[in-house]
Amino acid sequence: MNKEIEKLLFNPIRLKIISFLINVEHGNFKALLEITDSTKGNLSIQLKKLNEAKLIKIKKYFQQSYPTTDYSITNKGKKNFEDFFKQLELYNMKK
Amino acid sequence: MNKEEQIRIINKTIAKTKFALKPLGFNLIFWGFLIISMSLFQYFFPEIVQFNKYSALIYWVLIPLLGMIYTTYYNIKIGNKIGYETILGRVIKIIWGVFGVSWIVIIIISLLNNVNPVQDILFLLGTTLMMSGLIIKFNKITLGGISLIIFILYTYFVPGLNFLLVNVVGITFGMLLPGLALYLYKENE
Secondary structure (H helix, E strand, O other): OOHHHHHHOOOHHHHHHHHHHOOEEEEEHHHHHHHHOOOHHHHHHHHHHHHHOOOEEEEEEEEOOEEEEEEEEOHHHHHHHHHHHHHHHHHHHHO | OOHHHHHHHHHHHHHHOOOOOHHHHHHHHHHHHHHHHHHHHHHHOHHHHOOOOOHHHHHHHHHHHHHHHHHHHHHHHHHHHHOEEEHHHHHHHHHHHHHHHHHHHHHHHHHHHOOOOHHHHHHHHHHHHHHHHHHHOOHHHHHHHHHHHHHHHHHHOOOOOOHHHHHHHHHHHHHHHHHHHHHHOOOOO
């Protein structure tokens, strides 16, 4: 598996973000904040890193005059998470 | 962070991401209550609803359209509050969206052919409820849908039934009661 991805998902907040987004169509910042139990600043940094690695995509729009941001997983993100999860399963089976 | 911890984080996060059952329960209660009330009102006060050739048609199109606007607004509001949409939620949204479009098509065809649309709409409703119940794995909704389908099939072979009462019986057992059960269901249990 890609070492860079393994390193990215080694961070618990980033792992939570990807585990959440793989399970939903899209989620907003507030939902991610609740799911990850993180601070706004830390969450923003981790989201930026995942976006830079093209594992997630960001959609910004206005909802009732308020700016809203939605996050979703990319195909690359799905594929990498599946590979990562298979590795974990293999480890679990060997144990 | 070791591998056990990673597995634990993934499992915990996935467990937290649930399809919210309550809003679907609310929608079923709202529509069940609305249709039953409308049917009973027409049954007891036909002179008001059927005061001219088109009044009953306007009654059955205008009020459900207002209901659709209200439930769409409610669902958008709840969606924003939850902050995410699960894949299951999207499937349910598509199924009920298709039901809404089919409902309009049935109304138009019935109008053109001058037939009562109640049985066709309730049959479609029964299949939609059954699908929703099977998808969200909630047996009471599935059973509600199945009983509605059986009841409607029965009405096709019994002539002279009052369609307003068919509506009341079918919607009460197929939609309102299962909707209440879903709404009152404690999701964490």
